Amino acid sequence: MLDVIPDLIDLFIHLDKYLPDMVASYGNLIYILLFVIIFCETGLVITPFLPGDSLLFITGTIAGIGSLNIGILLILIYIAAILGDTVNYFIGKFVGRKIIDMNLPMIRQEHLDKTHEYFDRFGPLTIIIARFSPFVRTFAPFLAGMGSMRYRIFLAYNIIGGVLWVTTFLLAGYYLGTIPIVRENKSLVALAIILVSFLAVGTLIVEICRFMGSCVISRFRQP
Numbered sequence: 001m002l003d004v005i006p007d008l009i010d011l012f013i014h015l016d017k018y019l020p021d022m023v024a025s026y027g028n029l030i031y032i033l034l035f036v037i038i039f040c041e042t043g044l045v046i047t048p049f050l051p052g053d054s055l056l057f058i059t060g061t062i063a064g065i066g067s068l069n070i071g072i073l074l075i076l077i078y079i080a081a082i083l084g085d086t087v088n089y090f091i092g093k094f095v096g097r098k099i100i101d102m103n104l105p106m107i108r109q110e111h112l113d114k115t116h117e118y119f120d121r122f123g124p125l126t127i128i129i130a131r132f133s134p135f136v137r138t139f140a141p142f143l144a145g146m147g148s149m150r151y152r153i154f155l156a157y158n159i160i161g162g163v164l165w166v167t168t169f170l171l172a173g174y175y176l177g178t179i180p181i182v183r184e185n186k187s188l189v190a191l192a193i194i195l196v197s198f199l200a201v202g203t204l205i206v207e208i209c210r211f212m213g214s215c216v217i218s219r220f221r222q223p
Contacts, residue, residue: 043084048138060173081162085141092145127157131165
């Protein structure tokens with residue numbers, strides 16, 4: 001039984017690679033699995049390693065050949081992405097506050113204040129642009145909640161970012177996936193799109209990394 005666990009983990013993390021065969025085998029159940037994967041990747045701060053961009057792109061290519069319904073995919077994954085970020089926001093808001101209240105030596109009030117200051121400066125734009133960067137999109141809503149970003153502002157940019165992200169990658173796969181060279185090199189094309197989107201938001205990512213790094217450094221410098 002234990003021998004099966006590594007295979008299940010590999011399947012879960014690399015679902016984008018196995019998806020075409022799974023669609024043929026499991027049919028409509030794939031819609032539920034896609035919903036869960038996207039929700040977890042955006043909604044749980046402990047699962048940033050799950051496939052996001054590549055999964056959406058390859059799902060779009062499969063829809064492009066008629067194996068999945070693009071309309072159903074768009075609606076379901078919009079909901080998964082927006083709901084995921086919302087849950088992540090509230091995890092950050094409530095868990096972050098409780099951690100501060102515990103007065104742990106490695107977590108101090110000034111760290112929360114710095115997070116709040118960061119999102120006052122970059123917050124709304126971060127929520128949208130971070131969607132297009134693996135890992136960063138998982139932590140951005142958590143930090144927004146922990147930094148007490150106003151929920152109405154967060155929700156508006158969460159919806160905008162979620163819709164843009166899902167639409168971009170799903171429809172890119174849907175329309176480009178019918179091109180023979182793309183169909184034969186789906187993984188490489190998905191990787192190229194991820195790299196382009198990553199470079200496009202490079203400045204913001206540098207700012208986020210600097211911010212997170214300064215928090216870590218300040219933590220270890222505390223007496």
